[in-house]
Amino acid sequence: MGKKAYDDDDLHRVAGFMAEHIENEFRTGFQALEAIREDVKKIPKMEQDIHDIKADIKVIKAVLIDTNKDVRGHEKRIARLESTVYHA
Secondary structure, eight states: OOOSOOOOOHHHHHHHHHHHHHHHHHHHHHEEEHHHHHHHHOOOOOOOHHHHHHHHHHHHHHHHHHHHHHHHHHHHHHHHHHHHHOOO
C-alpha cells in the first residue's frame, strides 16, 4: 500500500483553515446585513423629510410667484410716475 498524500494532521489543518475562512465570510456578511438594516431603518424618516421639503418648496414657489407679481406691479407704477414727472 502506498503512502497517503495527506495525513490526518494535514486534513485537520486544512479543515481548520476552511472553517476559519467560512466564519470570517459569514461575519463579514452579517456585518453588511446589519449595516443595511440600519440604513433601512432611516428610510421612513427620509421619506418624511422629502415630503416636508416638497411642501416647503410649494410654499416658496407660491411666495416667489406673488413677489414677482408685486414687483411687476411696482415696475408699472414706477414707470407711470416717471412718465408723469419727466414729461410734465
